[in-house]
Each structure stands twice: as C-alpha cells, then as structure tokens.
Amino acid sequence: MQFVPYVVNGIALGLSVALIALALALIWRTVGMIDFGLGAVYLAAAYAAYFAKGVLGLPYPAAAVVGLLAGPVASVLIYLIIYRFFLQKGASLFVLVLVALSVFTAAQHGLGATVTAQKFYLIDDIVPGFSFLGTRLNIVQIAKMLVSLIALAGLAWFCLSTKAGQCVLAVADNPSLAQALGVDTNRARMWTFGVAGLIVAAAAVPEATESGVDPYLASNPIFLGLAAIIIGGLGRFRNPVLGGLLLGLAFHLAVWAFSSQWQEVVAYSLVLLALIVRPQGLFGGMSVARERA
Amino acid sequence: MTYLVDVLTLTAILIVATHGYMIIKGLGGMLHLGHAVFYGLGAYGAAILSTRVLPTGLFPISLIGAAIVAAIGGLIVGWPALRNRGRYFMIVTFSIQLIFVTFVINLAVTGGPDGITSIPGLSLGPWQPTSRESLPLGFVTLTYSQLKLAVMIGFAVGSFFLCRYIIGSAYGRLVRAAREDEVVVEAHGRSAILVKLSAFVLGAAITGLAGGLFAHHFNYVGPTQFELDATMLFLVMLIVGGQYSLVGATLGPILVVLMLEALRYLLESILGVPAELTAHLRQLFFVLTLIAILSVRSNGLVPERRPRHDKQGTPVLEYGQGSPRMVDPTVDVASAKVIAGEFGTGKPAREEKLPAVLTCSGLQKRFDGVQAVADASLELVAGKIIVVIGPNGAGKTSLFNILSGITDCDAGSATLKGESIIGLSPERIARMGLARTFQEVRTWKGLTAIENILAARRDQPGANLVNLFTQPRLCRRAEAEGVERAYAVLERFGLQQFANMPSSDLSYAQRKMLSLARISAFEPDVMLLDEPTSGVDPRRLDIFLQHIRSFAKDDNKAICLIEHNMSVVKDLADWVVFMDEGRTLAAGAPDDIIGDRVLMRMYLGHRERKGA
Numbered sequence: 001m002q003f004v005p006y007v008v009n010g011i012a013l014g015l016s017v018a019l020i021a022l023a024l025a026l027i028w029r030t031v032g033m034i035d036f037g038l039g040a041v042y043l044a045a046a047y048a049a050y051f052a053k054g055v056l057g058l059p060y061p062a063a064a065v066v067g068l069l070a071g072p073v074a075s076v077l078i079y080l081i082i083y084r085f086f087l088q089k090g091a092s093l094f095v096l097v098l099v100a101l102s103v104f105t106a107a108q109h110g111l112g113a114t115v116t117a118q119k120f121y122l123i124d125d126i127v128p129g130f131s132f133l134g135t136r137l138n139i140v141q142i143a144k145m146l147v148s149l150i151a152l153a154g155l156a157w158f159c160l161s162t163k164a165g166q167c168v169l170a171v172a173d174n175p176s177l178a179q180a181l182g183v184d185t186n187r188a189r190m191w192t193f194g195v196a197g198l199i200v201a202a203a204a205v206p207e208a209t210e211s212g213v214d215p216y217l218a219s220n221p222i223f224l225g226l227a228a229i230i231i232g233g234l235g236r237f238r239n240p241v242l243g244g245l246l247l248g249l250a251f252h253l254a255v256w257a258f259s260s261q262w263q264e265v266v267a268y269s270l271v272l273l274a275l276i277v278r279p280q281g282l283f284g285g286m287s288v289a290r291e292r293a
Numbered sequence: 294m295t296y297l298v299d300v301l302t303l304t305a306i307l308i309v310a311t312h313g314y315m316i317i318k319g320l321g322g323m324l325h326l327g328h329a330v331f332y333g334l335g336a337y338g339a340a341i342l343s344t345r346v347l348p349t350g351l352f353p354i355s356l357i358g359a360a361i362v363a364a365i366g367g368l369i370v371g372w373p374a375l376r377n378r379g380r381y382f383m384i385v386t387f388s389i390q391l392i393f394v395t396f397v398i399n400l401a402v403t404g405g406p407d408g409i410t411s412i413p414g415l416s417l418g419p420w421q422p423t424s425r426e427s428l429p430l431g432f433v434t435l436t437y438s439q440l441k442l443a444v445m446i447g448f449a450v451g452s453f454f455l456c457r458y459i460i461g462s463a464y465g466r467l468v469r470a471a472r473e474d475e476v477v478v479e480a481h482g483r484s485a486i487l488v489k490l491s492a493f494v495l496g497a498a499i500t501g502l503a504g505g506l507f508a509h510h511f512n513y514v515g516p517t518q519f520e521l522d523a524t525m526l527f528l529v530m531l532i533v534g535g536q537y538s539l540v541g542a543t544l545g546p547i548l549v550v551l552m553l554e555a556l557r558y559l560l561e562s563i564l565g566v567p568a569e570l571t572a573h574l575r576q577l578f579f580v581l582t583l584i585a586i587l588s589v590r591s592n593g594l595v596p597e598r599r600p601r602h603d604k605q606g607t608p609v610l611e612y613g614q615g616s617p618r619m620v621d622p623t624v625d626v627a628s629a630k631v632i633a634g635e636f637g638t639g640k641p642a643r644e645e646k647l648p649a650v651l652t653c654s655g656l657q658k659r660f661d662g663v664q665a666v667a668d669a670s671l672e673l674v675a676g677k678i679i680v681v682i683g684p685n686g687a688g689k690t691s692l693f694n695i696l697s698g699i700t701d702c703d704a705g706s707a708t709l710k711g712e713s714i715i716g717l718s719p720e721r722i723a724r725m726g727l728a729r730t731f732q733e734v735r736t737w738k739g740l741t742a743i744e745n746i747l748a749a750r751r752d753q754p755g756a757n758l759v760n761l762f763t764q765p766r767l768c769r770r771a772e773a774e775g776v777e778r779a780y781a782v783l784e785r786f787g788l789q790q791f792a793n794m795p796s797s798d799l800s801y802a803q804r805k806m807l808s809l810a811r812i813s814a815f816e817p818d819v820m821l822l823d824e825p826t827s828g829v830d831p832r833r834l835d836i837f838l839q840h841i842r843s844f845a846k847d848d849n850k851a852i853c854l855i856e857h858n859m860s861v862v863k864d865l866a867d868w869v870v871f872m873d874e875g876r877t878l879a880a881g882a883p884d885d886i887i888g889d890r891v892l893m894r895m896y897l898g899h900r901e902r903k904g905a
Contacts (some may be wrong), residue, residue, distance in 0.1 A: 034384075039407045082584070086587070086588065087540055091587070093324070094324045094382070096533075097383065101525070102583045102584050103580075105522070105579075108576075109580075112572075113570045116569070223391055226384070226387075261399045262399060264392075265395050265396060265399065268391055268392040269392070275385055276373045
C-alpha cells in the first residue's frame, strides 16, 4: 500500500486538529476551563455556511465568510450568556466542564430536533483535483490545508503583534497579575472566545465543505483537539500544534498499518499513553497553574 | 401497566448505578466523566458470561461477574489516573469514555456494532422463566415482569443500605477526608491514593452490578447504550438529587425519570411531535436541566448528611439550633482547661544527654533555581520544645516538608527513632510517629470537628473496607470507643460544644485549636508545628502556649515549632535553632540566640529589606 497519501492526509487532518487544539488551549489557559462548547461553535459555523449557501442561495465564497463570522459570534455569545455567570460565581472546574459539555450536547440535539439529523452538502458539483506526491487531492482539500496554515499564522500574528493579543497572552500567563496590572479580564476573555471561535470556524467551514453538515460533525474534531492538547501539552502555543500533527498522522497511519476501524482506538490510546508516561505533555510544560479545584 | 412496570424496573437499576457514581464523585470527590463505561463493563460482563461462559440459570453468578469486571476496569483506570494526584482524572476518564465505545464496536467478543442479544432473564437453576411466565404466590399471581421489578427494587434497597453503611463508617469518613485534603490524610498515616482508589473501585463495582442487572433486564446490550450521552444521563441524575447525599442519589434518578416520562407524554400525546424528534428533544431537555440545576443549586436538592456523634449524658449543641452565645469564639477557647503540670525552665536539650528521637543533618532541597534548604540539621528530644526561627523564606517550612515526606530532598540524612526516613512516603513517616500541622491550618472542611479528630486517629479497624464486612462488631466497638476518646480530646482543647459543627464553620482560632487537637489525637512521638499561634488573638495566645507546653511536659512528645513571635519563643523554647537562607546557622538557649545581635540583625534586616 502507498505510504505517502496517508502522510499527506495525516498532515491535513493534523493541521485542522491543531486549530481546534489551539482554540481549546487558548481558552484553557486564559479562562481555566475545558471548553467543549467549542463543539457548538463548530456546528454554528458549519450550519451558518450551509444556510447561507443552501437556503439563502448566496454564492459559496460569501457563504464561507458567513460561516467564518458565525464562529466568533457564537463563541462570544455562549460566553456572555452562559459561561460568564458560572465564572463569576467561581464555579469549580468540574461544573464548568459539565456546563460546556451541556452546551455542546444541547447544540447537537437542538439541531437534530429542528433541522433533523440528515446530512446536507454545501457543494454538489464534483470539484477538480490534482495529483500531489502520488496523492489525489481535490481543490477543497488543498484549500482546507491552506486555510489551516493561514489561521495558524494569523493567530500567531494576533497574539504577538496586536494589543488585544498581548492582553490575552498576559491573562493566559498569569490572570491575577494581569488583573492587578489593569488588564480588563472580561475584555480579554471576550477576545479569547472570539479568536477561539474564529479559528474553530476556520476548521469547521472547510470540513463542512468537504464532507457536508450533520449534527454530529463536531464530536470528532473537538475530542481530537482535546487529545492533541493532552499529547502535546499546553505550556507553549506550539505544543498543541505539534500534538495535533502527531495525532493526525497517527490517525491516518493507523489505517495504513491496521484498518480504519482501529483509528480511533490508536488515537485515544496515544492519549492514554501520553497521560501515563508524560502527564505534562510530550513537548513539556503542562503546568496548568490556574487549574481550578 | 407493562410500560409502567418496565419504567420502574429501569429506574431501580439506574438508582443502583447512581449510588456507584455518588461513591466516586460525591463521597470521593473524584472528577469522574466516564461512568457509562463501568455500567457498560458490567452489562457486557454479564452478557458475555451468561451467554457464552456460564450454563443458564446462574443469574447471581453473572451479576457477581459483572461487578468484578467493572471493578477491574476501575482499578486499571484509577491507578494511573489517581497516581497523578487526580489532576488529569477528568481527562483520563473522559478519554476512557470515548475509547470504550470504539473498542466495543470493534471487538468480536462484544458482538461488534450489533451487540449481544438474547441474554437470559432472571433465571435461577431449573427455574428459567419466559417473559410470559406467571408465578402464583398464594392469593396473588405475579407476572414475570412484576417479579423482576420486585427483584430490582430489592437490589436498589440493598445498595442503599450497603452504601449507607459504608458512608457512615470510619472508612467513609476517611474517603471524605481524602476528598477534602489528600495531603493532610497522608500526614496522618494513610495513603490518600489507596483510599481514593478503593472508593473508585467500589463505586465501579456497584455500577457494574447495575450494568449486569440492566443486561438481564433488557436481554440486549449494544454499544450505543454506553456512549457519552449515558454518562450525561448519570450526571444529571446525580447532580439533580445532590451528589454528596445518598438520599439525593436515590431521589435523582426517580425525579429525572419522572421528568422524562412527563416530557415524553407531553411530546407524543399532547403536542404530537414525530417520534424521530423526541429523542433529540429529550436529550436537549436533559442538558438544559443540568445547566439550570448547576446555575441555581450546584449541590443538588439534598445536602450532605454529616453523621452526628453524641457523647452519652452530655448535652451537645445541635448545630444550627443552638443559641448564638455558644458559637461566640471568645468564650470557648479561653475557658478551656489545660491539663498541664509545671513547665520546664528551658535547659538546652543537649546538656541532658537524652537520646534524640529525630535527627537530621545536611538536608538540601532545590526548587527550579532556588535553594530552599541548603544545609539543615536538627535534633529533637522527647519532652523538649525546639523552636525554629528565621526570616521569611529561610526554608523553615521546606524543612518541615522534607521531614514529613511531603517534598523529597536532594541530599542529607534524617532518622526517626533510629530509622532513616529519607525517601519514605508521608504516610509511612507519619505511621512511624511523626506528625505535623500546617501553617494554613488545613482542617478537613467538610467534616465536623469531631470527625476531624476521629479521622486522624490511628486505631480505626473500620477505616479498612474489608474489616467493615469481616469484623463488623469489632469496627462498631472501636468506633464507639473512638467517639468517647475523641470527646476527651475535644474537651481537653475546649472544643466539645462544637463537636458536630462542620469545621469550615469554626472561627480561625478554633480551627487552629482543632488542628492541635487533631495532631494530639494522632498520638505521634514527634510533632512539627508550623506557626501554631500565628494570627491568634494575643488575649488567647496563652491557652495555645499552655497546650503546646503540655504536649512536651505531660505527653512527653518531641516538639519542634516554627514561630515568629519572640515572646512566644522565649516563653516556650527549650532550645532555639536559627535558620537563614536554607541553613541552620545557630542553635542555643533562647536567650543566647535572641540576645545575639548579629543573628537578630540578620533576622530583622531581611524583614526590612523585604518590606522596602
């Protein structure tokens, strides 16, 4: 069996997992919670793009922009309406995770109950493809990788070169110190959720374009994103990216080595292995100082 | 009617599973997110045992098998997860939840995506009823499903009383103490990881039993029954009722099933919603209920029940009902009697040539570039009080942490009663006779004052889960005796009227006093007291000093304390050790050390520099 296609597909998956992992890591470090609610954000972006294209009849590029914008809007709204209340109450990590998981489940089943669990496609035409290192890739798959790379670069630019990004980083580094120095925590959190929502949307819209939308679209990406954080650690922002790539490769090489039915087992076993061998993440520094009780 | 019986049967099974969750999450405080895994392990265990391994008619054996399979699962998940101080517990259990379903779908032994069908019902020996079988019992005739309901309710009731016995025992108290503060449990001679792991395995076994009941009730198990959704269902049931209460964990499933059935009726019969949507709407309803409960009352409907321990013949203040006068912290502490004789005049310990109980020398510890302890030596003698003084950051608490095994050290030696304690676990060192208090008090907050004393005691046969069942009478007798002695301890420290008050409701001074009472209940040979009087009202300082003196003079303990108040040092110390920058620089009689201008300038100089 050909080896290279699996590597290419693994990297493609890894990049998109890395985006979700970064969004999770950003929120984990800044707000101190594991935000499964990003699954709801993922669904919001995917369905917004679908509605813009399929129901409103907008051209695809416009629909994609609608999807990308829906991500941050949904993320910030979830923060403002739900999370902020619990965060201000000083809720425990367990409660926050339950709330976030509930938001995700509510989004899934809310969609299932209103638009049915049917699968819808954004584009019906057969898209042109190219051969690349013996791998057949269509234009959507190539665009997906490009969007992931652009989003990663954009996140780096935001964090390092904008004032809002610096504030987010300051809060991520030491929330109480940042607060003492006059950084508005609430504003920093809104930026965090907004940016996280945008990069999740950057993963969601291409995925929805490639394989259509249904209410269960978000489960795998979110859980893989969490797995990537565990494998990579979140001491530095490159760690989730490395974790995501490693996981994406493992996911596809598992198919190459065993069969497709074992790919999830391999991926999550990697997680368990990482937890047992190096609980601070393979690339070091999972010192979650702000971990809640 | 059949439908109602079916719903009730399932409710009884869910109650058993929620009891298991309550033991893990409520009693043990473990952030467990994969409960459906244990339920599934039990269900699959029973299904495989009864369809492929055992001959038919061995329903009880397959249930035991189900519990064992789940317990083994709990052991495998719990050991590595808890070893990391439970920090990643939630992530591990969540990952296990995700892996479990994938495994079950892909393995042949679990029947793949189709699951396992035609699992026998409640058959016992030659009696192998079909679902249409009816059983004449005197003047009533029970159908098979009614009989099954009765059996399941029997299991739910049995599980309730089993859990109640365990929660109310010395073991249950220890699990709660470990939930509140693991480090303090280890400082009192018990391995917090083992305590938590045993509670986890116990909870898993109970849940596995429920899973086995489910398999025999439903006659089919399949992968979709044990997904994340099922864990969410258990969570809602646990949290609605109250995760810290067994009654809550029993009411939760009943309430949730009631709500779901009401919703089903509303959707199907009144609103006429198509069937394929009701499942989604039910799930939606669930999670919205969960968010609502968490935002309004995150501890659920029923709060934790703290066992009361009364002393025979003495009126005890009922917490929450007593007159406010009694809760006034100024009354109790000052009125406490101290059993103390005459106090020594503070001869240096070394002149008496007594054998040292604890010695250490050349201890070193480095934290990421900071040399916390550079060269610390100490010698403690029974009946003497050694006071360690020194500026903030001198390494005094780090020294205590090394001696009590909470942090390891890089170099040096330490012996307790002639045996080396370097590299031993905190619980081992504590059992050898060294106990400590903490600067930040650290009582077990969710436990009452008397429970704080009881949980710290050494001889508790009931703290061992096995003893609870093999020697119940011994456990009961030891517990009654323990309560008696705990009251004696509380009386000695003037805390008896607060015996049944949660220690989080005590005043700061009372909690400090309680931590002295707790260390004395543990009966160590060496006591390391980390700033036992800091923050105590000067008017009540005297009573604290009398107690500490009494530890040395009456109980003949070797005492070492860290202290900043120089008048306390002068008052208490037989011998003073001066520490700075991780080194024990000088030791001598209190007057010699405090009178030494060089040392005092070092001490105060640091403070000035720090203050500037």
